[in-house]
Amino acid sequence: MNKDFISSEFQLLQDRICKEIETIDGLQLFIEDKWTREEGGGGRTRIIQNGSIIEKGGVAFSKVNGPITDLMKKQMGLDGNEFFATGVSIVLHPTNPHIPIIHMNVRYFEMDNGEYWFGGGIDLTPHYIVPEQAKEFHLGLKNICDKYNSAFYQKFKNWADDYFFIPHRNETRGIGGIFFDHLQANESISKENIFNFCIELGDTFSKLYNYQVECGKYIPATDEQIKWRNLRRGRYVEFNLVNDRGTKFGLVSGGRTESILMSLPANASWEYNYLPINDSKEIQTLDLLKKGLDWML
Amino acid sequence: MNKDFISSEFQLLQDRICKEIETIDGLQLFIEDKWTREEGGGGRTRIIQNGSIIEKGGVAFSKVNGPITDLMKKQMGLDGNEFFATGVSIVLHPTNPHIPIIHMNVRYFEMDNGEYWFGGGIDLTPHYIVPEQAKEFHLGLKNICDKYNSAFYQKFKNWADDYFFIPHRNETRGIGGIFFDHLQANESISKENIFNFCIELGDTFSKLYNYQVECGKYIPATDEQIKWRNLRRGRYVEFNLVNDRGTKFGLVSGGRTESILMSLPANASWEYNYLPINDSKEIQTLDLLKKGLDWML
Numbered sequence: 001m002n003k004d005f006i007s008s009e010f011q012l013l014q015d016r017i018c019k020e021i022e023t024i025d026g027l028q029l030f031i032e033d034k035w036t037r038e039e040g041g042g043g044r045t046r047i048i049q050n051g052s053i054i055e056k057g058g059v060a061f062s063k064v065n066g067p068i069t070d071l072m073k074k075q076m077g078l079d080g081n082e083f084f085a086t087g088v089s090i091v092l093h094p095t096n097p098h099i100p101i102i103h104m105n106v107r108y109f110e111m112d113n114g115e116y117w118f119g120g121g122i123d124l125t126p127h128y129i130v131p132e133q134a135k136e137f138h139l140g141l142k143n144i145c146d147k148y149n150s151a152f153y154q155k156f157k158n159w160a161d162d163y164f165f166i167p168h169r170n171e172t173r174g175i176g177g178i179f180f181d182h183l184q185a186n187e188s189i190s191k192e193n194i195f196n197f198c199i200e201l202g203d204t205f206s207k208l209y210n211y212q213v214e215c216g217k218y219i220p221a222t223d224e225q226i227k228w229r230n231l232r233r234g235r236y237v238e239f240n241l242v243n244d245r246g247t248k249f250g251l252v253s254g255g256r257t258e259s260i261l262m263s264l265p266a267n268a269s270w271e272y273n274y275l276p277i278n279d280s281k282e283i284q285t286l287d288l289l290k291k292g293l294d295w296m297l
Numbered sequence: 298m299n300k301d302f303i304s305s306e307f308q309l310l311q312d313r314i315c316k317e318i319e320t321i322d323g324l325q326l327f328i329e330d331k332w333t334r335e336e337g338g339g340g341r342t343r344i345i346q347n348g349s350i351i352e353k354g355g356v357a358f359s360k361v362n363g364p365i366t367d368l369m370k371k372q373m374g375l376d377g378n379e380f381f382a383t384g385v386s387i388v389l390h391p392t393n394p395h396i397p398i399i400h401m402n403v404r405y406f407e408m409d410n411g412e413y414w415f416g417g418g419i420d421l422t423p424h425y426i427v428p429e430q431a432k433e434f435h436l437g438l439k440n441i442c443d444k445y446n447s448a449f450y451q452k453f454k455n456w457a458d459d460y461f462f463i464p465h466r467n468e469t470r471g472i473g474g475i476f477f478d479h480l481q482a483n484e485s486i487s488k489e490n491i492f493n494f495c496i497e498l499g500d501t502f503s504k505l506y507n508y509q510v511e512c513g514k515y516i517p518a519t520d521e522q523i524k525w526r527n528l529r530r531g532r533y534v535e536f537n538l539v540n541d542r543g544t545k546f547g548l549v550s551g552g553r554t555e556s557i558l559m560s561l562p563a564n565a566s567w568e569y570n571y572l573p574i575n576d577s578k579e580i581q582t583l584d585l586l587k588k589g590l591d592w593m594l
Contacts, residue, residue: 033570047569058569168557175355230564237565238558242548243539251465251539258570260465261535264566267527268534270561272344272355274331 001192003116007063009195011044011201013106014061014088018046021059024213027052029244035256038162039066040104045062045259048086048092049266049297053099053213055218057092057111058262068111071253072190080111087120088202091263092209097229098216100133100174101124103263104197104205105179105246119181120158120195123164124212125174125236129285131295133215138295148197149189157181161235161291166239173239181195215273228282230269235266298489302415303405304360305381306492307531308341310360310403310499311385317503318356318389321510324349327356336363342556345389346563350396350510354389355559365408368550377408384417387501387508390533394526395513397423397430397471399534400560401502401556402543405484415491416478418453420461421500421509422471423534424526426582430512431472435592437505438475445494446486453477458588462538468586470536495579523535527566534565541550 020097028051036042043062048054063086072078087107094101106120124137138157145152156178162175185191222231240247241262250260276282315327325348333339337578340359345351364514369375384404391398403417421434434452442449453475461470482488518526537544537560546559 031574032451049569054566155554225327234561235532241535242545257465261567262569264531264567267564267566269564270353270558271563272353272559273555274348 001084001195003030003084003110004109006195008104009063009083009199010086010088012107013199014046014059015206016220017088017090017202018059020055020210022191024206025051025053025211028054031192032259033137035259037064037066037256039064041065043256043259045262047262048170051095051227052282053094053096053217054092055095056144056286057265058090058259059081060085060089060259060262062259071254075249078111078114078154080115082112084110085279088264090205091182091234093265094213095218096216096219097221097225098219100124100212100216101233101265102205102209102212104202106202108198116191117182118198119178119183120201121160121163121177122205123160123174123177123179124206125232126285127225127232128281129175129288130215130253131288133212134295135286135297136211137177139177139210140204142296143202144197144200145178147200148193151177152197158292164239165291166243168242169235169238170236171286172291173236173289174296175288176291177292227269228276230267231271231274233268234267237264240264298492300381300383300405300407303492306496307383307385307405308358308360308404309344311341311356312500314387314502315387317507318351318354320352320523321503321507325351333361334361334553335431336361338362338470339419340553340556342553342559344559348392350391350393350514351389352392353563355387355556357386357556357559359384366550368394372546375414377406377410379409382406386560387502390530391513391551391560392512392530393513393516394424394518394522395516397421397509397513398530398562399502399506399509401440403499405492405495413488413579414479414515415495415564416480417495417498418460418476419455419476419502419505420457420474420476423509423582424522424529425578426472426585428441428585429511430509430592431585432591434472434474434505434509436503437508439593441497441501443496444473444497445490445586449477450475450496452561455589460590461536463532463540465539466532466535467581468532470533470586472585472592473588481551522567527564527569528571530562530565531567534561538559 028048029044030048033045041064045060048057063085068078068083090104092102104122110116118193137203142153160179325345327343327345330342337363342357345354362381365375365380387401390401401419407413437451457473457476460476
């Protein structure tokens with residue numbers, strides 16, 4: 001299981017996911033931007049815009065390599081000369097506020113000293129939280145996790161609660177999901193099975209999202225609900241630009257800005273001190289943006 | 298010239314500026330939010346929304362004090378037990394894309410060991426750069442600077458070029474202005490005159506902005522120009538959330554989030570890899586988002 005095999009499998013995963021998202025959307029196809037990087041490697045950024053379901057979304061594959069910079073040593077605590085990194089990243093912003101925003105990422109990192117790890121995650125950001133749908137999402141993730149390690153789901157679910165959190169708002173980005181990093185083979189899982197876990201996550205992505213889309217797509221949206229969607233997108237922008245370590249590292253380390261910021265929505269709003277009215281669906285959603293909730297109760 | 302005198306003068310400055318902006322807008326008045334801070338001090342955040350000129354803007358005064366935290370020691374390189382900070386901050390987002398976004402800030406910081414400094418800045422972010430208007434803006438700033446120190450303008454103009462810069466876009470936020478920090482009395486300027494310089498900047502703010510408003514307010518905006526305005530607002534959001542040291546420090550140090558993020562526009566847009574057509578006014582603006590331009594030529 002060498003790095004080139006992993007990256008070519010990730011590339012095929014990108015192909016499959018894009019096809020599935022095109023089927024879910026039913027109107028628009030992805031456009032592809034191929035790019036290369038001076039220091040080594042490149043990627044294929046694929047964007048879908050103004051679809052029947054997806055207003056703006058991206059599925060990016062990249063495979064990059066090069067010298068380990070001082071910034072990487074400092075911020076990632078690395079010790080080596082050359083790195084290799086490959087991964088698939090997805091963010092989809094739907095038009096209908098009754099369909100959640102979704103994000104997924106799987107990635108592999110290797111250094112010339114032989115050290116490697118996998119990382120990844122998937123999380124859901126409903127504009128309106130529906131507990132039954134949140135349960136279904138977490139159940140789907142738990143099912144995959146349990147096939148590989150009985151401790152994965154709870155550990156990675158807690159990790160997601162901590163990672164997808166906006167401290168300056170004291171709220172989670174959404175209903176969480178799973179997040180993991182620095183995952184290496186040990187006595188309880190092989191490298192091959194960590195890889196299989198990542199691929200299976202990727203291949204379940206569209207099924208999980210399709211369920212959410214089907215639940216929301218026929219519900220008409222009022223102007224007030226569109227306004228709320230845009231305010232929630234504002235929070236998504238805040239998380240990505242202020243808190244997301246991957247975004248920040250990508251931007252300061254000279255990553256490809258358009259590929260990194262494909263995660264931003266087509267539009268977002270801010271209103272000073274906005275507070276929804278009591279007992280509204282909006283307030284119910286805010287009340288559920290907390291760490292540590294067990295969605296499967 | 299003690300700290301309480303400085304903060305009460307800053308508070309009066311806020312009053313004057315708010316009145317002047319209300320006159321410029323001619324429709325809406327500011328609403329005020331008074332807040333206090335557990336560790337000491339508080340502020341008056343004033344917001345204007347949906348005006349005839351200003352779509353969303355804020356003029357904030359604050360006066361806070363408390364123990365110097367480890368974070369402040371680390372990020373600001375401070376050495377002391379207690380701090381005191383007071384200032385006035387302004388950001389105005391106009392509705393008409395032919396009127397620029399404007400920002401101003403004056404602040405005073407003091408530690409219990411007696412060390413103090415002033416900081417501040419004012420910069421303009423036109424959605425469409427008009428060189429004659431940029432010249433007028435910089436000329437106004439130079440006139441104030443020259444009254445206090447013949448070296449101020451060039452030094453603070455360069456500082457603004459460096460500060461109001463978006464590295465991941467390789468573009469400046471706008472046409473710059475002036476920026477200064479850690480300004481202390483020395484052989485060429487007294488503490489009183491630094492203070493007077495800050496107050497004069499504040500008192501010239503509305504006159505400088507009114508000129509910009511008058512130049513743009515009668516120019517009708519097309520849908521394409523509104524779209525461009527929203528994309529430029531997206532860049533403003535990126536700068537404030539990714540690059541602005543004041544915003545970042547405020548958010549991680551537990552500042553009042555709504556007051557800090559009053560700088561964000563009512564809405565902003567992102568479109569993957571958007572590039573205006575050749576020879577358009579939009580491209581002309583992009584070409585001028587560079588450091589080191591002499592606007593007074």
